Amino acid sequence: MNETHHLRRMTTIWVILSIAADLLGWFVLGPHMPPGRMTETAYHDQLDFNILLMAALPVLIGVWVYMGYAITVWSAKRAPEPVGGDAARGNRRAQALWISITTVATLGAAAFGTWALVVDHGSGGGEGPNPIWAPGGAAQAETAAFSPNSGWTPGQALPVQVIGQQWKFTYRYPTFGGFETSQLILPDNATIVFNVTSLDVIHSFWAYQLGVKADANPQVNDVAYTETKQLGSFMVRCSELCGIWHGAMYNSGQVVTPSAFQSWAQQTEAANAANTKLLPPFAWTYVPDANGANGGYYPNGKATPYSSVEVYGSKNPAS
């Protein structure tokens, strides 16, 4: 069989299988791929995943078809003899084609990923204290965070602080008096500005269905954005090893209607008022005292000489 026949056969098998796999991937699996479509961020992350999957499946199938074909057709039936002729020569055209295709595919993937990252405001990943891909209204939300009674109205971005500590997440709502709760309730159709920090070691706030993941670092405000699009509950897990009970550091949250959110926030603010008074004033980050991971150096509960941020601990217990 000549070279053309082999290539034609392999190409035919590859094209048929690739089209079938891509169709299956896009239409059957695609809509169910994580993280779902609960937020704009999740939607884009899912779209990104599916597009990469469409590119990856033909690559996988191509190599597997080729290997399968080689193993089936070119196995030595008897004692092997040297392979000569064209098959033994380094085909420069094939080499150039391979390198060109992989280069174009790679640059294309990087360009597409960058576009998606920028368009989707950081794609739900933690951008650190100085985010560069903020959605509209995010800056105002961060300013409003220091106006304890500004509340929230539909159309506004909502600042939420996520505090990781061994081994739970708690949430502060700065525009509602800065109350702290273990419930994460969010309004639908709203831009959410997560400000993620930690009181001890590094955690990672992973709101699975929201398409949000941001490391919670002590003394760092890691900002991540999302825009809620669907009502329902979502899972929160810690995805950075944070010690013995890392596996148990999970809870769930809910996206509710704007009115239900306002009602819940106002009620919780009132119910928690006594506790809130014991909390340190809202700040982007907090320093742990003797109870914290690196505690013991300043057991009197004062902040270190290097920082003017607020202190959580025996004098200012977390709720």
Added chain:
Amino acid sequence: MTISAERPVATSGGATTTTERVSWTQRPGIWSQHLGTAIVGAIVGYLLGHWLGNAIASSYPYVQNSGQNVIAVTLGEIFGVAGWLLGIGALNYPLAKLTGRQPAKEVDVQGWSKYFRYSTNHKTVGLQYVVGVLLFLFTGGLLAMAIRTELLNPTTHYFSADTYIKIVSEHGTVMMMMATSIVVGPLGNYLVPLMIGSRRMAFPRIEAFSFWVFTAGYMVIFSALPLGGFPTGWTGYAPLQTQAGPGMIGYLFGFAVIGMGMMAAGFNMAVTIINYRAPGMTWSRVPILVWSLLATSALLTLATPTLFAAGVFGLLDKTAQTAFYVNEHGGSAYLWQNLFWFFGHPEVYIMALPGFGIVGEILPVFTRKPLFAYKVGAAGMIGVALLSFFVWQHHLYQSGINPDMRPLFMLTTELISIPTGFIYLVGMGTLYKAKIRFEIPMLFALALYFNFLIGGVTGVFLSDVPVNVTVHGGFFVLSHFHYTIMGGLLFAFMGGLYYWLPKMTGRMLNKKIGLWHFWTMFVFFNLTFFPMFIIGLLGQPRRVFTYAKNLQGLNDFSSVSAFLLGFSFLIFAFNMVYSLWINPQKAPANPWDSRGLEWQTANPVPSYNFERIPVVLSDPYRYSEPGAPAVADLGDAGLVHAAPQD
């Protein structure tokens, strides 16, 4: 004072020509230096260091709930390693030099006892490494079985949360330590001189040092368990590292010790390859495995110092109250992440490149074809090594630092798939219209291409920042790197063992048992790790002892497959024992009809490898030409042509 004796030394030809002063420590017998004295040295050293630590820092606050003083533990570990090296004889030469004495001549001890000594023979060191890395692999594998046992059920727990996280941490660290040396140590040390036509490695003492430091690292990392273990996983992130108890010393010092061995091995390998090539062994004739080991050596030499420094900083934080990683005192936990991954990502390629080199050697032999696009393959390995220094922050996409750098690191990470693709070009091109023999080494080589493809393609998903939000820190990434390291490197290593052990031991491994080993390992590897992609996509983070109830079916499937995967390693171990001791079959000098220079020597390989330094005449992959030029002029044996065809 060194007690010496006059001892005749035989040349490789067998004629006694001279006498050398031989230290009593080198003479065979119970009072010489060997593994036993090393163990005694380590125990005495640890006790001495521990006592000293308590003596000089008795007022130092003990680590909470541990009853341990970290100064004492740290000094115990340091003195223990020093005692180990002193006991094995690694320090004889430098101490003699330091004190102005003439170092005693090392003797190439014959017989079994040489494997328990500080041997400077590269073939002995290679075989010592084989046993060493397999010991690492099997203990790490047992820990993996424990992890999969715990994950059988989300609510019924076989271990406490504390024990489980220590097992996870120990497993990851041990396996990573093992994987950095699994090819460079055993196959690199044994084969590189033979493949490039040299009689030895450039620095035989450094070579021996690298092995005995490697074994010291094994003991140090396992010493973490009796010290209370460490909860940080293999990544050792601060501040959890700072918070952890004295077991953390075992991790930090263990990586520093292993790092010394890696640097020594890499430096020695690079110098050997560059300077000890035989005449005629031009860069265009260097075997592809040697190219891969050169690239790996560059990474070992240049990236590992960062790991060493990071470990020492951590030790200083825990003992001398420095604050490299302590935010409150002006340090930064990000410093650890950056240092660790600046080493850690090149390390990924330290664990990939040698595997590519092995399959590059195996394919032409079992396809009877030249290696396709040899120069592109070599360039790919160098390209991967270079680019690997510019990708480390893709581990930190969600960490909160440098958002503006993410597009750059996404680009560099994806760019690395171009030179990695060269390896596939080499492999697929070599298979084209080949005459494939499905011997065990070839099966493992083909399996690498199957497995690593999955690992590589899923790596593109991880490199993409938006998708990374979902897959970072979960079982998806866990499965990805097992596909690259275990599915790539470990399969290649196994293929390499089946391929080269006949040369290294003079015994053929049993093919039938080997087939059982291959198929069980290949099938159950994929059945273990492929479901983990789905588990990760469905939201299960890494290193957890509990998970959502709806994921139990997939986790159980993965666990049962993992147990059977573990069983495949027992088949391998049985094959080793059966083929080497129970029913040994003598291996021909060149059982695979290879043109490789290493196969042109007799079995067993003579002490000095070659009667005289060979003159290399052609590249080792000219299988297409029955009348191809000789591979090398080996002197007395005459020109060595390609092995005759059956």
